[in-house]
Amino acid sequence: MPVDPNAAVRISAFSWVPDFARGQVRDLRVRWALEEAGIPYRVRKLDATSERPADYFNEQPFGQVPSYRDEEVQLFESGAIVLHIGRNCETLLPRDPEGRARATAWLIAALNSVEPPIMQLAGIDLFWAGEDWAKAARPAIVPLVEGRLDRLVDWLEGKEWLEDRFTAGDLLMVAVLRILDHTDLVAKRPTLAAYKQRGIARPAFQAALAAQLADFEQREFTTA
Numbered sequence: 001m002p003v004d005p006n007a008a009v010r011i012s013a014f015s016w017v018p019d020f021a022r023g024q025v026r027d028l029r030v031r032w033a034l035e036e037a038g039i040p041y042r043v044r045k046l047d048a049t050s051e052r053p054a055d056y057f058n059e060q061p062f063g064q065v066p067s068y069r070d071e072e073v074q075l076f077e078s079g080a081i082v083l084h085i086g087r088n089c090e091t092l093l094p095r096d097p098e099g100r101a102r103a104t105a106w107l108i109a110a111l112n113s114v115e116p117p118i119m120q121l122a123g124i125d126l127f128w129a130g131e132d133w134a135k136a137a138r139p140a141i142v143p144l145v146e147g148r149l150d151r152l153v154d155w156l157e158g159k160e161w162l163e164d165r166f167t168a169g170d171l172l173m174v175a176v177l178r179i180l181d182h183t184d185l186v187a188k189r190p191t192l193a194a195y196k197q198r199g200i201a202r203p204a205f206q207a208a209l210a211a212q213l214a215d216f217e218q219r220e221f222t223t224a
Contacts, residue, residue: 004040012067015045027066029078035204037089092168106169117144174199
């Protein structure tokens with residue numbers, strides 16, 4: 001669905017991030033869910049380089065993106081938002097109780113079991129690579145990440161998706177795996193690379209990514 005300035009659903013996003021972060025900011029996860037559900041949305045753009053407007057902390061207590069609001073609820077945290085969108089979207093959350101519970105479990109696993117070590121590694125590689133402490137820490141973090149990836153490979157062998165079809169659990173897991181795009185850790189595991197590719201090939205993901213990239217302004221990035 002195209003971004004619609006008159007839509008009932010509104011999310012927040014940044015108006016600019018450095019090139020390496022484009023396509024990675026977490027509003028992409030919510031945009032993807034909205035595309036899967038066929039729900040139009042509008043965007044409140046925020047400047048990532050300055051203090052958030054005071055009223056924004058009523059939407060997102062930590063000043064992060066995304067926040068979300070519709071005619072019924074106001075939410076923050078991308079996982080919670082995706083689950084909310086999935087209430088009325090069988091593509092994201094199956095209607096049968098077991099299928100819905102399993103999809104929810106995988107969504108939480110992506111955020112709680114897989115993403116934390118991956119984010120540690122991404123922080124070292126993309127933000128603190130020149131720091132002595134980061135160089136010392138990286139060799140200990142890589143095996144943690146690889147252990148999580150290997151367990152995913154074991155689960156996905158012979159499967160197209162985490163369960164019997166695509167769900168919100170796959171949406172979040174693929175989004176988390178994309179954080180490693182600056183490394184070869186996913187690419188050198190063919191089962192995992194093919195799984196990620198199936199996710200990003202979905203038309204809803206492609207539409208969400210295009211919408212996020214279209215919202216970014218062009219600026220110079222400096223580290224000074």
